[in-house]
Amino acid sequence: MSAIAVDARPPVWRRLVGFNLLTGIVLGIGGWYVGWFGAHAVVGPSLDYFGDIDFNELSLVLAYFGGVVGFLVGLGFLNYPLARLRGYPSSLREKETEGIGRYFTLCTDHKVVGIQYLWGIGLFFFIGGLNAMLIRTELLRPDHQVFPAGTYLTLVGVHGSMMMGMMTSGILGPFANYLVPIMIGARRMAFPRIEALTFWILMAAGVILQTTIFWGGFPTGWTGYGPLNIEAYQGMDCYLIFFALVGISMTLLGINMIVTIVTMRAPGLTWTRLPIFVWGVLSTALLMALAAPVLICTLSMALFDRIAQTTFFIPAGGGSSYLYENLFWVFGHPEVYILALPGFAIVLEILPVFARKPLWGYRLAVAGLLGVSLLSWFVWQHHIFVSGINGDLRPFYMLSTELISIPTGFTFICGMMTLWRGNIRYTTPLLFCLAWFFNFLLGGLSGVFLSDVPSDVTTHGSFFSMAHFHYTIMGGLVFTFFAAIYYWVPKMTGVQLSERLGKIHFWWMFLAFNSTFAPLFAIGFLGQPRRAVTYAKSLQFLNDWVSVSAYLLGLSLLFFLVTFVYQLAFARKPAGENPWASRSIEFQLPSPVPVHNFDRIPVFSGDPYGYGEGPEPSWVPAGAPAGRD
């Protein structure tokens, strides 16, 4: 940027006032109070009429509603539609060329949104991890010691909701937003403002969940089962609003990804040439766009039960506790594959680069991803095998649950055969991918016990199932999340990350992770229920072992955070254009990628996995001087 351009910018105080994060926060707080007092003014008199009502829930719900609206208005989400209404010409891009300030505002550059997601998600992942440390501190002793019982349940609930809610976008947020347009040869997402909206809604949601502690927390865990969620304190409203907002964010993100991938591929990029990562994003986005609306509706029903005296989930009023369980898991099972599928795709995307071989069985891999995506719709009642709902359908759900291991197996065989006879380089990203095989194998095989109804009678609701999903989600999603960080952050930031520090982080995290969660299988087999603050005295040694390992796991993540920030902020070792000698298109662009991605839209002639098949690139810039943006 030239000196003249710098001088032309307004002074700092002027830049702080305007449509940015600061204004968003101010208007958000203002909107909160407008909602709060507005609702009191409206329903206050009738509260005296309904003598047995103990608290004005409506005011809290409307307060958060007003807060979110104010926050989004402050960020500038209304500027464009209002300007169009007033007859101003349309402008496509917003704040794409400023400096650091664009990360704190509504920005429609998909690369900025990706990096916003990386830090935003990272922040809430860190908070969720701290909650886990506190949970393990409480479980150092068999009786309840450290926190009051209600606080412990709130910690459990916030940890679960934070991880399941915020990390649904853990891969699609940072990496798909950043990489999918580049990989498909586009200059932007299909709906850039909606893309920005998904991020800022998610941030608002995360903050709202944190505020639950001011309202007494919530006792239900991340599943929020009714009718317990109806009788709970006001903190429950924070959970319901949080998760509904996450659902809105997921739906929009999913639709945006689907439309982008279907309609904006560059010339020559046929479905069989698409990078496998994009296929993984597409299969995940399909689940997001179709499952999250169920969640939004379910939580709205629970909110109405709380604020408007409906009785969807209250048996005495004709409702059913089964209804909530059923609806929640219709969303909830696709949800866990929303978490797992991007991990599959990242593993298959990274392995060819470091084995120096083409991706083996491309079509089988795609079939695996789409097969998991499809089958995940037909398995949800395995979460409620012992609830008594549809007892005669249990053999069907047992079968469908076990069938899903077939497409999952496709991912395994494709990954394994890609490594076979390769020229393997043990870089940090590859180590994290190899750890995925180990962790997800244990997670998947333990899932066989949970899918088998007779075996599930013992393991259901115990620490066994808790260990199972931590192996699949943390071992599957979080390890590939770090693989993606070590693999793509040099491209995203232009800063090369140290291999030595990365390997220390990997081994520390891998060993601590397994030391933490493997004993939980035994603890669950021995009969310790999840989410209970007490346990048998004979299990104290194992629990203490797990707690100490969990602290080490937390420290490994702290080690990552410190080294990561240090390298990005201070060391700043420049990354080359293509540090991994990858054939993928994003690694043929400068690091970091320029604002408009490509000078000319690329024309593809093959998939990016042609290792050992000659030096020709899989794409060339289009001959025409102007792309088709």
Added chain:
Amino acid sequence: MASNPTAPTPAGASPTNHGLRVIVAWIVLSLVATPLVAIFVGPILPPGNDSVQASGQVLDNTVLTATITPVLCLLLVFFVYSLTTFHAPAATALEDGPPLRNHNGIQVTWIVITSAVVLALAGFGTFELLQTGSGGGQGPSPVANPSGINHMMQVQVIGQQWNWTYRYPGYGGVETQQLFLPEHTYVQLNVTSLDVIHSFWAYKLGVKADANPGVNNVAYVKTKGPLSFEIRCAELCGLWHGYMYQTGHIVPQTAFASWIKQQRKLGSSVSFYLPKYSHFYYPDPQRRGG
């Protein structure tokens, strides 16, 4: 799982037959490990042999553990072999490997074998489930009914925040604070709740059934010899969920007869006020609002 995951590329492409080595190592390891796992790990798997249903679950767990052992062996052998053999020396780190893109035989073998294993497991699980319901809650109209269902002893388990109580409809609907069951008896547990969802979990008996308000959730269990067992709530049910546990007892028939007689006598003064025995009880409406 696949018998042939590593078939060599077209003849003569590789002087060492890596695939054959992996397969032989895998078969040998599996043949050794699987029986060892079944014999030595099987008996210590949960939940023990204190009821017929618990023994059935131990059988299931043993079969599953034995089935996943060869899978674990395959992955172990494959990765140890591949990661040690195909390691790039620093000098040739960026040389490309052979461009193997596909092999129909491997794909078909893999799909066929994984499908066969999965279908066999689902069939086995269904067969086991349909014997007696495996101690799991089956809802108000169970499909997996053991023989002699009409002569079973009935016990109602009532969950409420945060304790369990029991009613014995065969003994005048008397309500007790503790669970006593006679030995060597088939028991039908009718699990229900007065407020939120609980889950009745008697670990040693291999019984787990959710307690839903307004629902009768049936589980069957056949007791064996005298025993004391832990009862816990396995579904998060609010503030004192962690303290919702009790000790239940299986006692000889005569001891049970005298215990239930004593309970009826103790309860005679209050049983008048109990609601009539029913499969479920509607609690007072729980309301929020405003």
